[in-house]
Every structure is written in structure tokens, then in C-alpha cells.
Amino acid sequence: MYLSSLSIENFRCFGAGPARFEMKLKPGLTALVGENEAGKTAVIDALRFALGTTDQEWFRIEDSDFYGGQTTLEIRIACKFEGLRPQDRRAFVEYLTYGEKPTEEPVLYVNWTAKDTGIGRLARPYRRPEVHSGKDGKGPTMAPEVRELLRATYLRPLRDAEQALSAGRGSRLSQVLLHTEQVRSSGVGYSPDEDLDPDELNVLGIGDLANALLGRQQGIVDVRNKIDTHLSELSLRSDSPRSSIKVSGSTAPSEVRLRNLLEKLDLVLDGTGKLGLGSNNLLFMACELLLLAQEDERNKLLLIEEPEAHLHAQRQLQVMTFLQNRASTEGIQIIITTHSPNLASAIELDSLVMVHQGRAFSMSQGETELSASDYRFLTRFLDVTKANLFFARGVLIVEGDAEAILGPTLARLIGRDFTEHGVSIVNVGGVGLRRYARIFQRKNVTLDGQLSIPVACVTDMDVMPDCAPLIVGKVAEGTSWPTKSSRRWRAKRDLEDEAALALAREAKREKASGQYVKTFVSDEWTLEYDLALGPRDENHHFPGALAEDVFVAACLADNDDAINAGQTTVFRTVRKALKEFAKLKSAVSPRDGCSSAEVLASKVYADFAKGGVSKPTAAQYLAEWLQRKHRKGRLSSSILRELLPKYLVDAIEYVTGGSAGIPNEDEADDD
8 A cells, every 4th residue: 555645734844725735646766855944854753643653652632733833723644544455454444534436546635634632631631533434523532553554654864874774772783684484484493302403593592592592601601500509508408590591581472582582683885994874774775665565564765865965976767776676666655854965856746746835746757837848858857966956945947057157156246146046047048938938837737836946947049130140250241141040040121020029038938937937038149149239228228337347258268278287377368358349339330220239249248159269168257257246346246237138137037036037826737
């Protein structure tokens, strides 16, 4: 059987009614992802409260466990189990819920409730949990022995695996061995009258042999004889007491003796010296999974908080692959929480659940706007550099390295630092922008609600000014342009007028927009060109105030190898670039329907367009150059904001919680 749904009310960060937590689950592995304080640990703790754990941990219900600290509320946790095997139906026969149709499979509901019932002993609030079966919790109260079968296995975060696997009463290793058939059935018992090979003995036989050997050990025999001598002197003449030295518990019933023997065993990794926490945690997980795989009647549910704890990146990926395989092949249901993009990238997207603002948003097929093709695409390309989107408060999706490098710097310089606002940048490299955007769009907004994480998709308009084809070498002087169908680039004259350009921009914007996802299309052509051109002013003129900065960055990128080789310096390169830019600017004039600013921006962008300058390298130099100017007081945050392209400022404000059009409920429903 497996846990198919979970409902939580009035517990921790989860309220009641529309604010309650609802989550659907499937067999196999489910990973809860999201930022801190989203409610992931509260979900795990709710399951621990409702089902109990195999480590027999006892939970005290605190005031902080009630939603908003309102102890007058009733905490309700409802679990639904489906896929019951014949042995499950026999074990829970009195508590099953049957459908109206005879063909419907029975299900098991576990309803855990707790509320204040007055003041108990020691003047403490008395909060006794109750567990009922039935769809609405109106079924019979579940007996303690039945609840034992529901206990989940729990691996806490920052766990001490070495301690958990060491010898002791009720140790995890002893439980694994007790539930292993070979431990119970292999070998024969010890008999003092038979000459048996010790390797043929079972566990109890080894214990009996050890007891017999200890009893015959000469030192122990001598001590026992001395004790008997003193004992006879202390006794009456008619008494003849004799002592016996045996291993503790050797006369107990066989089941107790077996458990006592197994509880004396440690599980450690062979190796020299003390092993690290990571290796011990792998050993701990292997032990727990072995125990769960052998369970036949108990609940095969494993809860792991932060399986990445103490593990380096490669081992994290290996553990995730292992857990997914075991979940699918051995019928174990695993629910994990993680803050690791590395793990998230290794988990099938279909198995992820984003927990955001106290709600669960499954990433499985049918729950998002992703198509089957999208899931296949993301399986190939959703790597660790992109999986950080599952843990962000805002996401900026860009199509190139230059945007990914410049974005954080520009945001910080205009006072919207991405790190402070919890924003992640996802560089899709020119493909799949809309596929990544659809991760955040729900199939049924009315039922699921909105995944209210602002997502900004930044893309180029890719329509150059009419003067640019000649400047950047797309066409030769005095020649006609190739037909539109024979070329991959577009210029403004290919569109009828500004209105047609605006319609084309809007069509591009709408492709990836919807709900909390918004697309921001470059104002003119590309990032570098738009930075050099600047935004239109109130008179529809372009100031071109960053053209010099972009030109300097391009020159630095063009001389990057020489700078790194010590053949020139940044200072000499910048000084030369400033002189060249001054000549370039003084020589430009309007042409082909373009203003001087458009001609200048096209010339600045020409080296990029011709492939002679690396955009990422230039972006890095530009980021450093702008930071230097800002640090020296030559470029304030307010002035830079005015000089940046509007679409870029709007995108930065949107993902950092600004006022750039966050949709309301009605707008999201319309999408």
C-alpha cells in the first residue's frame, strides 16, 4: 500500500479551509522542494505525528504546533492509503473504507486529531491525540497494535548515523537482523552432546556455545569454585548450594535471547581510521532500506529529511539514483525534503512537489502546463545549474551567458540585489525558454491555486534597425537585400510600421506568459545593442548614454588574451578605447532612416554581430566597469536605472517583488 493523499489543518504554518494543506502522492519517490519556511518540515512532522515512527519516538504537542499559536483550534491530519495488498486488507480489515461499486478497491483512512482538553497533571495542558479511521474520521478508533503497523521509518536531518547503528537496546541494526529470515532460519542449535562445526550454528546456537565455553573457562571455573567454598561456609550443614556463572539473559525465552544477542552488535564500515559522516550515513540508509524491503505487513514508508547531509555532489547523485531505483523495484514509498539543486536535478520532474506559502504544487504530468514533450526535454536539460529555480523567491530566465552575467550586477547597482531578494537566474542558452516557464504554470488554477513565484523570461526582439545590415556586414554596400524568405535576420523595414513591430513584440511576449510568468522582450534588437542605444526619452529620442561603456567592454573583451598574457593592461586598453569611441561618435550621422544614436549603437554592436567579440567576456568586463564607476561616484543607482533599457528594469523589478505587473487572482484565472 502507499500514501496517496495527505491533508493537514491548523498545524504549524497550515491553516483551515482554503488555507489547509493538500497533497497528492504517487507510489515511489516524492521530493519536497522549496525555500526555507515554506512548510516542508511541517509536512514530514505531520506524518510523524499521524503515523508514528519505527524509532518509537514520543511527541509532545506544543503551543507552537497549533496554527498561529491558537491552541483553541483542533489539529487535523488525514492520510489516505491506496493500493492495499491482501495482507494489508487482512491487517486493517476493521478500518477499511469501501466504495459504492463492488469493483472499487478498498482504501484506508487514518485521521489524527488533537486539541486542548483542559489542564492535566502538573498544571500542563492535556492534549491527547485521537486516531480514527473512515473518510471523515467517523470510523472506529484505531487500536494501538494496528497503529504499530502504520509506523513510518524516519531519518532526521543532521542525523548521527554512527550512533544509530551502534549496539544498544532496540538498535536499528538489531531490528534489521530480527526481520531477516536468514538470521532466524539458517543454522542449527547448540547441543553439548553433539560435535558440531561452529560455522553450522544459528545465532542462538552461537550464543549457547559462547555461554558453555565461558562456563568452562579455567579462570571463571576457579572463581566459581572459590565462591562455592565461601558459600558453603555461610550455609547450614543440610544445605549444599552451588553457583553458576552464565551470560546475562541466557535462560530467557528464545525470542528474547535472540534480540538481546543482536542488540550487542555494531554495524561499521571496514576501513582504517575513523570514517566520515557521509560514509556512515550511506551505511545507515542501506540498513534502513534493507529493513523496509523485508517488511511484509508494516507500512513501507520512508521519510528522509535532507538526504544530501554530509555527502559531496557525486555521492548525492548516486544516492538519489539508488533511492529512485529501490522505490520502484521494492515497493518502498519514499518522501524526502531537500534544499539541494544537485539532488533536484537528479530527481524525475514528475516526482517533485514544490511547497510554497503553505501549499503543495506537484510537478507531475497533468498538474502543470508542461506537455509530454516538455517533460522529455527537461529530463535531458534540467541540470544543477538550472534546478536552483525550485528554491527561489523569484526566477529570471535568460537566453544567454551575457544576460546571466550582467543581470545580478545591474540589479545590485539599481538597488534590487538578487541575493537579498532570493532570485535565481536560469540560463537556457537560447532554447527551451517557454518550456522552463511552463514549470510554474498550473493546469487547473481554480483547483490548485497559483504558484505565486514571479518568473521573468527575458528574450531578444531580434529586429535590427534598417541601417544595421550594412554596418554589421549582413549586406554589402550598393547591393540589394536578399529576399526575406532567404535570410534568417529581420530588420524594421520588413514590418509595415511601428504598430506592426509592436504587435510582433506583443505576440512574442504572450508565448511564454501566463499566471505569474511574464515575458520581457528587448526594446529594440539585442541586449548589447539596447544597452548601447538606451531607452527612448519623452521625445522618442535615444540618449545612447551607455554606448561608450559597451564599446569599452567590447574592446577589453577583444584584448582579453593580451591582457591575461601581460602584453597590455586594462588601463591602456580603456584609454585607447575611449579615444576610438570619441572618433567613432563624432563621425556618425543619420542614415537609412536611422537616427545618429541608432547608427552609433549599431557600430558599437558590429563586433559582437560579426562574432569577433565574446559576449560573455564583454559582459564580465562591462559588469566590472559599471561597478567601478558606481563605486567612484560617477554613476548613481538612479541615473543607471534611467539609462538601462526599460524591459530590463521591469524584469528586475518584477522578480524582486517590485511593481512590474504582479497579477491579481482574476488576471491569473484568465490566463
